Amino acid sequence: MATGLFCCHAVYDGAVTDLTSTGAATTPTKRGRGEKSSATIYDIAKLAGVNPSTVSRALSKPGRVSAKTQKIIEDAAAELNYQVNPFARALPTGRTQTIGLIVADITNPTFFDIIRGAETTGSARDYTLVLAESAESPETEVTAARRLLSTVDGLILASPRMDDDQIRALAADKPVAVINREISGVPCVVPDVNKGISEAVRSLAANGHEKLAYVAGPARSWMTGRRWEGVKAAAEWSKLSAVRLESSKPTVDGGRQVARDVLESGATAVITYNDLLAIGLMQELQAGGMSVPDQISIVGFDDIFGADFTTPALTTVRSPLGECGTRAVTILLDMLQGHEAPGEAVRVETELVVRGSSGRLLA
Amino acid sequence: MATGLFCCHAVYDGAVTDLTSTGAATTPTKRGRGEKSSATIYDIAKLAGVNPSTVSRALSKPGRVSAKTQKIIEDAAAELNYQVNPFARALPTGRTQTIGLIVADITNPTFFDIIRGAETTGSARDYTLVLAESAESPETEVTAARRLLSTVDGLILASPRMDDDQIRALAADKPVAVINREISGVPCVVPDVNKGISEAVRSLAANGHEKLAYVAGPARSWMTGRRWEGVKAAAEWSKLSAVRLESSKPTVDGGRQVARDVLESGATAVITYNDLLAIGLMQELQAGGMSVPDQISIVGFDDIFGADFTTPALTTVRSPLGECGTRAVTILLDMLQGHEAPGEAVRVETELVVRGSSGRLLA
DNA sequence: CAATATTTGGCAACCGGTTGACAAAAGGTG
DNA sequence: CACCTTTTGTCAACCGGTTGCCAAATATTG
Numbered sequence: 001m002a003t004g005l006f007c008c009h010a011v012y013d014g015a016v017t018d019l020t021s022t023g024a025a026t027t028p029t030k031r032g033r034g035e036k037s038s039a040t041i042y043d044i045a046k047l048a049g050v051n052p053s054t055v056s057r058a059l060s061k062p063g064r065v066s067a068k069t070q071k072i073i074e075d076a077a078a079e080l081n082y083q084v085n086p087f088a089r090a091l092p093t094g095r096t097q098t099i100g101l102i103v104a105d106i107t108n109p110t111f112f113d114i115i116r117g118a119e120t121t122g123s124a125r126d127y128t129l130v131l132a133e134s135a136e137s138p139e140t141e142v143t144a145a146r147r148l149l150s151t152v153d154g155l156i157l158a159s160p161r162m163d164d165d166q167i168r169a170l171a172a173d174k175p176v177a178v179i180n181r182e183i184s185g186v187p188c189v190v191p192d193v194n195k196g197i198s199e200a201v202r203s204l205a206a207n208g209h210e211k212l213a214y215v216a217g218p219a220r221s222w223m224t225g226r227r228w229e230g231v232k233a234a235a236e237w238s239k240l241s242a243v244r245l246e247s248s249k250p251t252v253d254g255g256r257q258v259a260r261d262v263l264e265s266g267a268t269a270v271i272t273y274n275d276l277l278a279i280g281l282m283q284e285l286q287a288g289g290m291s292v293p294d295q296i297s298i299v300g301f302d303d304i305f306g307a308d309f310t311t312p313a314l315t316t317v318r319s320p321l322g323e324c325g326t327r328a329v330t331i332l333l334d335m336l337q338g339h340e341a342p343g344e345a346v347r348v349e350t351e352l353v354v355r356g357s358s359g360r361l362l363a
Numbered sequence: 364m365a366t367g368l369f370c371c372h373a374v375y376d377g378a379v380t381d382l383t384s385t386g387a388a389t390t391p392t393k394r395g396r397g398e399k400s401s402a403t404i405y406d407i408a409k410l411a412g413v414n415p416s417t418v419s420r421a422l423s424k425p426g427r428v429s430a431k432t433q434k435i436i437e438d439a440a441a442e443l444n445y446q447v448n449p450f451a452r453a454l455p456t457g458r459t460q461t462i463g464l465i466v467a468d469i470t471n472p473t474f475f476d477i478i479r480g481a482e483t484t485g486s487a488r489d490y491t492l493v494l495a496e497s498a499e500s501p502e503t504e505v506t507a508a509r510r511l512l513s514t515v516d517g518l519i520l521a522s523p524r525m526d527d528d529q530i531r532a533l534a535a536d537k538p539v540a541v542i543n544r545e546i547s548g549v550p551c552v553v554p555d556v557n558k559g560i561s562e563a564v565r566s567l568a569a570n571g572h573e574k575l576a577y578v579a580g581p582a583r584s585w586m587t588g589r590r591w592e593g594v595k596a597a598a599e600w601s602k603l604s605a606v607r608l609e610s611s612k613p614t615v616d617g618g619r620q621v622a623r624d625v626l627e628s629g630a631t632a633v634i635t636y637n638d639l640l641a642i643g644l645m646q647e648l649q650a651g652g653m654s655v656p657d658q659i660s661i662v663g664f665d666d667i668f669g670a671d672f673t674t675p676a677l678t679t680v681r682s683p684l685g686e687c688g689t690r691a692v693t694i695l696l697d698m699l700q701g702h703e704a705p706g707e708a709v710r711v712e713t714e715l716v717v718r719g720s721s722g723r724l725l726a
Numbered sequence: 727c728a729a730t731a732t733t734t735g736g737c738a739a740c741c742g743g744t745t746g747a748c749a750a751a752a753g754g755t756g
Numbered sequence: 757c758a759c760c761t762t763t764t765g766t767c768a769a770c771c772g773g774t775t776g777c778c779a780a781a782t783a784t785t786g
Contacts, residue, residue, distance in 0.1 A: 088772035311674035451742035
């Protein structure tokens, strides 16, 4: 029962309120259950001398009531320091002003920018982001998604691990957008890896490398395959040989573990599925006495926070993950307003960020 | 209007359900509003041949109904794939099975462990974590807190920037726990910095350092003062001189900016308010040709994710932030069950983690 | 100025649970 | 078997908004 989910709350879209220090200076109603509750539309209605339904309309249906009563009601609301009760609103309407975001691992910095982008874009349009973690497990993911779906207006899946059909089933219930994976029939936002990868491979080729290794990520990650294909194609084009190596997990530790395989492969340049693998790999190789980039070049993927903490700083193919989050939210909110979902996957550009961990081969 | 909040959802605590692929195989009721909704206690009541209120009791008041009807109802619930509607439950009770957590910056890794710890402990007790960000601003923080407070059962403030009185006002409304700060009358969880700091200072003294600098964090951070006092006291005890330097912001960039001041201070060892400052500082000093730790030792604070990405890896005073999160949630949930809040601040131990960035002074 | 069209506000039902009060059923005792 | 206590299920009100429908008030038009 340990599906962890996190969420992000929307804002009151009605009258301006001023928060006095305690917020309880003018407690309008006291409830029996012990704690002081805040004002309701009934309190406002009484104060303004109108019907509660008029208050409801004044605060959520712009134009439905006359400017005069609108003013009276807004003043009353401000005086009582009114805030809508989101539960009461959600109950009859089903609208929660909330969108869900599921990521594989909260502590994986890859997702920070996605979260940030989604959160910023969402709250700019008065939507709350609800974040859930799947702990890299397809089962947990689908459970979390199902559960979340009943609570939110729409759902974003970042690097989902579940099956295409499961995702399509979710999308049949409510608007769904996917990041980092392409699924026909579902709106998707994917970094177009080819540009960044071909820049990376060309840069490595130009530095005299001939044998390239790709360290793959989780088997269930759609992206790991796309990136490998990109590397393979670019390597072919640049007349490099490329081998694919598997990692146990897409973390620093996984990177350390794969170091032996990398050495055995004889590759002088490595592109990894993500930056964490690159960092772990680099640490392990350096610990074994190898010099980066003199003896081996390492290129990561994503350009996460911390990619420049290392010495040498990590060369990496940057994915504009913040933009992915922003785009996904935009698509979702547009769908909620009745717009059509984009027929094609939305592509955002990747680019090579050259730092110190790649360079000319000295040997 | 851009207060970003994130939240984390609890789990259905009733009957076991099986999630078939679409989850819509046996759609019990269809609502007019377009989307298929899930089963309600009324559907269950009809199927089980009892009153809805009996269903409600069977599913949430253990022992209130006979074992026989309990079984019938649970079977019916399972058959209909029932999930409680959290909004409907929250409306009359006010209980949301949700606790709020406010952090200054989601992308600051210091908070990851707190979030993780809080989330894990919370979901183990069927509580959802709602995460909000204050963007290091006291105003945003108090607004977010107020807003969140109406939606959650209790609130955790991690390194709050607002005034003591504002926090006490919040605590008057609902259970509140504070991490990384001590406020009389409010339950607090604080790392006891003295042990870790004195270990750090003693280690530096033993390595021949005589002049120590402390790079402070945000003025509004209670912790920055505590740490400085700890450093001052420990330095006195070890007969080192200590100076305090201010940083513009508690980030890598802030660390880079303070490098000049550090050099001018003439200190040969630096303890920073947090690891990000330490990393930035180390980068800048190394870029300026200084050798760490041969010419200057650097000790960070917290032991964040990535503290060992650097070369040399960062020596740091580890705060058990995960445990802080766990403790805070435990206190909060106990309070929600009617327990007394602890009178004293709960203290968790810190310890020095020696890595490569501190050591003997060679000069 | 009457007749008609358009706003505007009120009534009441509803969303899906929870819970106090009470009566029916079941169990215990003399 | 009558009487009393305890258990168990039902009734109905309530949480705080939303919204379809209707009537009153107002504006428009002939």
